[in-house]
Amino acid sequence: EPEVTQTPSHQVTQMGQEVILRCVPISNHLYFYWYRQILGQKVEFLVSFYNNEISEKSEIFDDQFSVERPDGSNFTLKIRSTKLEDSAMYFCASSEAVGQGSEQYFGPGTRLTVT
Amino acid sequence: GENVEQHPSTLSVQEGDSAVIKCTYSDSASNYFPWYKQELGKRPQLIIDIRSNVGEKKDQRIAVTLNKTAKHFSLHITETQPEDSAVYFCAASISGGSYIPTFGRGTSLIVHP
Numbered sequence: 001e002p003e004v005t006q007t008p009s010h011q012v013t014q015m016g017q018e019v020i021l022r023c024v025p026i027s028n029h030l031y032f033y034w035y036r037q038i039l040g041q042k043v044e045f046l047v048s049f050y051n052n053e054i055s056e057k058s059e060i061f062d063d064q065f066s067v068e069r070p071d072g073s074n075f076t077l078k079i080r081s082t083k084l085e086d087s088a089m090y091f092c093a094s095s096e097a098v099g100q101g102s103e104q105y106f107g108p109g110t111r112l113t114v115t
Numbered sequence: 116g117e118n119v120e121q122h123p124s125t126l127s128v129q130e131g132d133s134a135v136i137k138c139t140y141s142d143s144a145s146n147y148f149p150w151y152k153q154e155l156g157k158r159p160q161l162i163i164d165i166r167s168n169v170g171e172k173k174d175q176r177i178a179v180t181l182n183k184t185a186k187h188f189s190l191h192i193t194e195t196q197p198e199d200s201a202v203y204f205c206a207a208s209i210s211g212g213s214y215i216p217t218f219g220r221g222t223s224l225i226v227h228p
Contacts, residue, residue, distance in 0.1 A: 033215075042220045043151075043159060043204060056215055091158060103149075104216075106158040 002026045004107035006092050012113045013082055021077045021110045023092030032075045033093040033104060034067065036060070043091065049075065082114045117142040119207050121219025129227050134195050136222045138205035139187040145207040148188050149216060150179060154201045162203075163190070195226045 005024045013019050025032050034046040048055040049067055066078045075094075079086055089111050093104040118141040128134050138148075146167035151159040165172045165179045165188065172179050176195075181188040188207075192199055202223050206216035 043218045045215050045217070048215060058215075103161050103164075106160070108158050 004092055004094055004105050006090075006107040006110050008110060009108065010111045010113070012115065015084060015114055016081050019079050019082055019112065021079075021090050021092075021112070023075045023077070023094075023107055024073050025075055025092065025094030026096075026105055027073070029094035029096050029105075031055075031095045031097070031102075032067075032069070033095075034077045035091045035093065035106075036088040037091065037109075038088045046077070046090075079112075082112075084114050087112055087114045117145055117207055117209070117217040119205060119217050119219040121205050121222060123222060124220065125223045125225070127225045127227065128195050130195060130197060132195055134192045134199070134224055134226075136190045136203055136205070136224070137187060138189070138207075138219050139185075140207040140217075141186065142207070142209065143183075143186065144209050147208045147216075148179070148181060149206050149208075150190050151204045151206065151218075152201045153204065153221075159204060192224075195224075197226050197228050200224055200226045 007022045011019055032049040035043050036046055037043045045058050047057040047061045047067055064080050068076050089109045091109045092107040095102045095104045121138045126134055149164040150162050152162045153159045163174050163177050163179050165181050170181055176193045178191040202221045204221045205219040208216040
């Protein structure tokens, strides 16, 4: 069964550094998402992406964040200048369609630790 | 925006018992309610979902009920097994647009053998 993959599994960075988290969605999926989960807390939506542009974004997704689909397979999340509070698990997800009942498949996550 | 409350935060049961996790939502326009299971250190995985035109849905030992009037929905797991131990998240969303689920805070289910 095809799966969403993410790299790296764990990223440690210093405050103020830029990080890029990478995701490879399921190949026939058209909609892509990033979520974050601070340790012990709920999953929070960051951004959705379709047809090479952002569809929706949350309040968390400020100017420090950006997303890109640089080629036909990768979907990236960039944090320009990391802060301590950016430490979290970041999940990528993709779905074949959108709307009611379109299941989102989550990747295994990247644990970001900002020191 | 949508607000989803989930209770309890922790649920401990003996193997074979039933477990019930409850969620409430605030936006009456929400019409799709998935439940995710997240094992320790792993990705959230959809286990069951329900749409607003259905009151109950079952899949083997798992069932979900929805009360639109009261704006709450529940996950029921019968004959629990140790491998059911995980964090369970409910979510609510509105169809149309990008379908962005709002998640509850999660319930840590512990099934003791």
